[in-house]
Amino acid sequence: MSDTNTLRPAWSSMAAGLPEDVLGPILANGTKPGIISFGGGLPSPEGFPTKELERAAEWCLEAMPKRALQYSDPQGEPELRAEIAKYENGRGNPTDPDNVAVVTGSQQALDLAARIFVNPGDAIMVQRPTYVGALEAFNLSQPRYVEMPEDEEGTAPALIGDEADGVKFAYILATFSNPTGRTMTVERRKQLIEKAREHRFWIVEDDPYGELWYHRKPPVSIQSLAPDCTIRFCSFSKVLAPGMRLGYITGPKEVIRMFAKAQSYAVLSTPCITQLMAAKVMADGLFSYHLDDIRRIYRAHAEAMLAALDEFMPKHPGISWTHPEGGMFIWLTLPEGIDTMKLLPEAIEQGLLYVPGSTFYGNSPESHQMRLSFVTVSEEKIREGVKRLAALISSKL
Amino acid sequence: MSDTNTLRPAWSSMAAGLPEDVLGPILANGTKPGIISFGGGLPSPEGFPTKELERAAEWCLEAMPKRALQYSDPQGEPELRAEIAKYENGRGNPTDPDNVAVVTGSQQALDLAARIFVNPGDAIMVQRPTYVGALEAFNLSQPRYVEMPEDEEGTAPALIGDEADGVKFAYILATFSNPTGRTMTVERRKQLIEKAREHRFWIVEDDPYGELWYHRKPPVSIQSLAPDCTIRFCSFSKVLAPGMRLGYITGPKEVIRMFAKAQSYAVLSTPCITQLMAAKVMADGLFSYHLDDIRRIYRAHAEAMLAALDEFMPKHPGISWTHPEGGMFIWLTLPEGIDTMKLLPEAIEQGLLYVPGSTFYGNSPESHQMRLSFVTVSEEKIREGVKRLAALISSKL
Numbered sequence: 001m002s003d004t005n006t007l008r009p010a011w012s013s014m015a016a017g018l019p020e021d022v023l024g025p026i027l028a029n030g031t032k033p034g035i036i037s038f039g040g041g042l043p044s045p046e047g048f049p050t051k052e053l054e055r056a057a058e059w060c061l062e063a064m065p066k067r068a069l070q071y072s073d074p075q076g077e078p079e080l081r082a083e084i085a086k087y088e089n090g091r092g093n094p095t096d097p098d099n100v101a102v103v104t105g106s107q108q109a110l111d112l113a114a115r116i117f118v119n120p121g122d123a124i125m126v127q128r129p130t131y132v133g134a135l136e137a138f139n140l141s142q143p144r145y146v147e148m149p150e151d152e153e154g155t156a157p158a159l160i161g162d163e164a165d166g167v168k169f170a171y172i173l174a175t176f177s178n179p180t181g182r183t184m185t186v187e188r189r190k191q192l193i194e195k196a197r198e199h200r201f202w203i204v205e206d207d208p209y210g211e212l213w214y215h216r217k218p219p220v221s222i223q224s225l226a227p228d229c230t231i232r233f234c235s236f237s238k239v240l241a242p243g244m245r246l247g248y249i250t251g252p253k254e255v256i257r258m259f260a261k262a263q264s265y266a267v268l269s270t271p272c273i274t275q276l277m278a279a280k281v282m283a284d285g286l287f288s289y290h291l292d293d294i295r296r297i298y299r300a301h302a303e304a305m306l307a308a309l310d311e312f313m314p315k316h317p318g319i320s321w322t323h324p325e326g327g328m329f330i331w332l333t334l335p336e337g338i339d340t341m342k343l344l345p346e347a348i349e350q351g352l353l354y355v356p357g358s359t360f361y362g363n364s365p366e367s368h369q370m371r372l373s374f375v376t377v378s379e380e381k382i383r384e385g386v387k388r389l390a391a392l393i394s395s396k397l
Numbered sequence: 398m399s400d401t402n403t404l405r406p407a408w409s410s411m412a413a414g415l416p417e418d419v420l421g422p423i424l425a426n427g428t429k430p431g432i433i434s435f436g437g438g439l440p441s442p443e444g445f446p447t448k449e450l451e452r453a454a455e456w457c458l459e460a461m462p463k464r465a466l467q468y469s470d471p472q473g474e475p476e477l478r479a480e481i482a483k484y485e486n487g488r489g490n491p492t493d494p495d496n497v498a499v500v501t502g503s504q505q506a507l508d509l510a511a512r513i514f515v516n517p518g519d520a521i522m523v524q525r526p527t528y529v530g531a532l533e534a535f536n537l538s539q540p541r542y543v544e545m546p547e548d549e550e551g552t553a554p555a556l557i558g559d560e561a562d563g564v565k566f567a568y569i570l571a572t573f574s575n576p577t578g579r580t581m582t583v584e585r586r587k588q589l590i591e592k593a594r595e596h597r598f599w600i601v602e603d604d605p606y607g608e609l610w611y612h613r614k615p616p617v618s619i620q621s622l623a624p625d626c627t628i629r630f631c632s633f634s635k636v637l638a639p640g641m642r643l644g645y646i647t648g649p650k651e652v653i654r655m656f657a658k659a660q661s662y663a664v665l666s667t668p669c670i671t672q673l674m675a676a677k678v679m680a681d682g683l684f685s686y687h688l689d690d691i692r693r694i695y696r697a698h699a700e701a702m703l704a705a706l707d708e709f710m711p712k713h714p715g716i717s718w719t720h721p722e723g724g725m726f727i728w729l730t731l732p733e734g735i736d737t738m739k740l741l742p743e744a745i746e747q748g749l750l751y752v753p754g755s756t757f758y759g760n761s762p763e764s765h766q767m768r769l770s771f772v773t774v775s776e777e778k779i780r781e782g783v784k785r786l787a788a789l790i791s792s793k794l
Contacts, residue, residue: 105664268504270642271501
């Protein structure tokens with residue numbers, strides 16, 4: 001096929017304005033042999049319930065092939081929505097199947113949220129820092145960002161002021177945040193809800209990591225405290241497998257109907273076969289034993305990294321890191337002079353990968369932080385990688 | 398979950414402007430017991446290669462579970478793109494794997510095309526009539542429509558004039574069109590390309606039905622005649638199964654890269670497991686025997702409906718229908734006074750479903766046509782359904 005375009009594509013202003021993909025090349029680098037990658041946001045394949053999914057695929061294609069291979073309900077297969085509702089009720093989130101829409105991975109929920117709420121130039125409120133993939137999905141709808149105030153404990157909703165007027169929704173990772181690993185206290189969750197009611201914005205609670213707690217369950221969801229103004233996104237990528245591309249949205253029925261409508265126009269539906277597979281493994285009780293296994297794996301890796309940081313990191317007043325109680329990430333802060341983006345090529349030379357902190361900001365990025373992901377790296381390599389990282393940082397002090 | 402929204406959602410202008418879903422309720426009605434539905438656009442489940450897909454799922458989850466269940470390349474898994482390139486080269490469409498992007502059903506390709514080319518108010522050129530699902534996907538980007546001129550043989554590109562200036566792309570179903578079943582001649586394809594070069598618009602060639610020919614292969618693709626200014630969409634929904642939600646785009650590399658970028662921000666990637674399943678069945682040679690089976694099924698159903706129309710339809714100068722040489726649809730034209738939308742409730746009362754023709758127009762709908770789909774209805778019921786339809790129409794003459 002010829003690539004000599006006599007006719008240049010006249011892109012939309014959205015497409016013309018898309019920045020280069022930041023995460024893609026980093027993830028690509030992470031697959032080179034020999035490199036120790038703290039860069040990926042990928043769940044650990046150790047935790048994939050392969051056998052259960054294989055049996056579920058076989059079951060779907062034996063018991064209901066014509067249905068599993070046909071188009072699906074745009075809102076999601078009824079069996080899966082029923083299983084999700086049961087599961088969420090068990091987690092303390094009162095949910096009816098009609099409060100659930102299934103999406104093709106929670107990334108699609110982020111994109112759809114921006115599309116149905118945001119006109120170009122409308123404001124979305126985001127944390128400092130926040131999930132880069134959410135910013136990328138939102139950017140397709142050309143919003144502006146208002147950043148949430150912060151204090152030494154992280155996001156500080158009590159400090160939200162008039163900058164929140166006109167905000168369409170606040171996008172919040174309240175539990176085991178990406179990229180910081182931090183968790184918002186119940187008190188701060190309630191403060192956020194107060195501010196949402198005062199300034200009349202919706203809360204989009206992104207909750208892909210809530211089940212990945214190490215020792216104790218995280219605080220109640222924001223949605224359970226304010227179901228009338230909260231939309232919550234959950235993902236099967238961490239508790240099942242990302243290759244299924246399955247996530248779901250819970251919220252008031254009116255909002256769910258709009259998500260399902262936009263979904264039906266954008267992709268018709270999420271694949272039916274993967275939905276029925278997920279419904280089957282849930283109905284068979286997978287989560288009752290599987291989640292404990294995942295938690296054990298993730299906890300061991302987190303502890304290995306925290307121990308290595310304690311052991312190797314230079315004792316310096318400008319160096320600190322978060323101590324997550326669940327999830328996949330540690331947020332490392334370095335002295336202000338060290339630019340982690342500029343440091344990255346040197347790190348890669350040392351066989352080490354991380355994500356520079358500046359990629360995680362809606363507006364004014366800070367440059368002296370990095371996100372460390374530990375779940376796909378063996379405990380031995382975590383120790384070796386942190387040792388290399390500490391040596392590299394020491395050389396810059 | 399409470400539904401008393403104290404805070405009403407402030408939808409984007411796009412969401413607020415979304416019309417009610419037309420196809421959804423029609424498809425829903427089609428599943429009621431006793432009804433004979435010529436309404437669905439669903440492929441026949443008789444043609445699903447269930448056993449092959451079951452073996453492919455087993456193979457993926459045995460041979461490469463960690464990969465099949467992990468995130469995928471946003472442009473699509475390399476094995477699947479290689480198989481697609483090989484297959485398209487065999488069909489006379491010179492294609493390199495880098496000219497291919499995999500999408501979550503070709504509906505997603507329609508949505509992405511509008512997003513990356515169209516600012517609100519920009520023009521898309523469409524046929525009269527055209528695929529309603531494409532209009533729905535495009536509407537998410539708020540375009541305006543310019544309709545292609547037509548003559549007694551259908552779309553007439555030679556008549557395109559200055560109304561094409563500024564059009565971002567022309568959306569064309571050239572082969573076994575939805576909804577008419579018509580196929581554009583090679584001469585008209587070349588005329589369209591001339592007009593595209595003259596007025597500098599791209600051609601989006603939607604080609605989901607090309608393999609569903611009854612007796613002889615359709616004309617060469619528009620893309621093979623003008624690869625520099627054509628983007629082509631293909632679907633696995635008809636040749637494999639729609640529940641997989643797999644489609645692909647072929648085009649110049651620059652355009653493919655933009656599709657992949659938008660795709661990565663919107664959904665990260667298409668599910669990996671379904672992609673590897675499709676690559677496996679293609680590598681195992683499924684299409685070499687499977688497509689003949691599908692063609693045989695579709696041809697038999699088309700012939701049954703054409704025979705029934707000949708037998709039962711009133712002989713009236715205002716009544717005519719298309720004679721498709723492939724695909725899934727027949728387009729029935731009635732005398733101008735008969736409004737098929739108004740007739741629909743009566744048809745449903747008679748246990749009969751079709752899609753009113755007025756849903757298939759970008760701008761000025763005509764009301765006296767209907768789309769008849771025959772592939773999911775048994776030959777016996779096709780005859781009975783057409784008999785009922787003919788009686789209903791006779792009563793209105």
